[in-house]
Amino acid sequence: MRRNDNELLDSPAEVPLPVVSQAATPRAGSWRAPVPEWPLIGCGEFVWCSVFGETLLDGNATLVLRVADWPEDAALLELARFTQVGESTFFLLGEAGLEVRWFSHKQEVPLCGHGALALASVLAPSFDDVDEVEVVNLKGRLALRARAQGPELLLARTPLRELPRTSIDVGIEVEALFDAGRDYLGVVSDVDALARYRPDPLNLAALDKIGCILTAPDGPDGVAFRFFAPRVGILEDRASGSTLPALMEFWRRSKGDSLRFRQCSGASVMLHGAMQGDRVRVSGKVIQVARGTLLRELGTRS
Numbered sequence: 001m002r003r004n005d006n007e008l009l010d011s012p013a014e015v016p017l018p019v020v021s022q023a024a025t026p027r028a029g030s031w032r033a034p035v036p037e038w039p040l041i042g043c044g045e046f047v048w049c050s051v052f053g054e055t056l057l058d059g060n061a062t063l064v065l066r067v068a069d070w071p072e073d074a075a076l077l078e079l080a081r082f083t084q085v086g087e088s089t090f091f092l093l094g095e096a097g098l099e100v101r102w103f104s105h106k107q108e109v110p111l112c113g114h115g116a117l118a119l120a121s122v123l124a125p126s127f128d129d130v131d132e133v134e135v136v137n138l139k140g141r142l143a144l145r146a147r148a149q150g151p152e153l154l155l156a157r158t159p160l161r162e163l164p165r166t167s168i169d170v171g172i173e174v175e176a177l178f179d180a181g182r183d184y185l186g187v188v189s190d191v192d193a194l195a196r197y198r199p200d201p202l203n204l205a206a207l208d209k210i211g212c213i214l215t216a217p218d219g220p221d222g223v224a225f226r227f228f229a230p231r232v233g234i235l236e237d238r239a240s241g242s243t244l245p246a247l248m249e250f251w252r253r254s255k256g257d258s259l260r261f262r263q264c265s266g267a268s269v270m271l272h273g274a275m276q277g278d279r280v281r282v283s284g285k286v287i288q289v290a291r292g293t294l295l296r297e298l299g300t301r302s
Contacts, residue, residue: 223247
């Protein structure tokens with residue numbers, strides 16, 4: 001299995017899934033799916049979800065598909081292109097635990113927040129005896145939780161390194177600029193300027209990072225932002241949970257450790273972020289739209 005462009009991981013074979021004891025003490029990371037009588041998504045089955053939107057059409061769509069083992073990357077990419085959603089979510093329940101990968105219509109992406117939250121929603125009914133489930137191929141970076149109020153993600157905090165404001169040109173003046181690891185983070189003067197911004201796809205695709213987050217204050221207690229990632233085939237993302245660690249790292253200094261985020265992507269998209277030790281808790285609305293089964297194996301050429 002390929003986690004990113006520079007690292008190869010062996011994919012464990014799937015093993016029989018043992019019964020989960022409902023009386024077990026809550027714990028982290030040792031989760032296994034329940035026996036087949038419980039209606040957990042089966043291999044080759046998918047759930048279509050809308051994530052972070054106030055309504056079905058506002059949310060960011062993803063297809064959550066369980067695989068029995070990891071096929072060739074080309075097969076995953078082919079299905080991701082066919083679904084025509086921003087990113088498709090593929091997961092495997094193997095001997096080592098839960099593994100997850102995401103593909104846009106262009107390539108594999110290292111982390112997809114709305115896809116991860118959709119997966120947490122799909123698997124949530126089987127989380128009764130554990131506090132959280134770590135994604136083993138993103139160890140230390142991503143865990144899933146199920147709470148009465150809805151699914152949650154636990155993402156690793158993102159350190160920020162301040163850069164000269166003119167280090168990159170994204171077509172809008174920024175008051176501060178940061179290296180946020182995977183992305184750049186630019187702070188804009190106000191929410192109106194953020195809303196008026198018109199991205200230049202070629203300019204943004206030339207950046208040496210996957211994406212660019214632009215953000216501005218949104219009233220006394222809120223934060224507005226937009227996220228652009230044309231390098232992976234997404235000019236502007238509709239709803240971007242994976243950006244919240246960087247956004248929380250900046251805004252917590254002036255607005256506190258629990259914040260409401262409005263993504264100004266042309267839809268009604270709301271996210272919530274909160275600091276939790278060395279991690280960031282991300283939550284939002286997930287609407288499960290449809291469930292189905294693939295009628296052909298991934299990679300079939302007929």
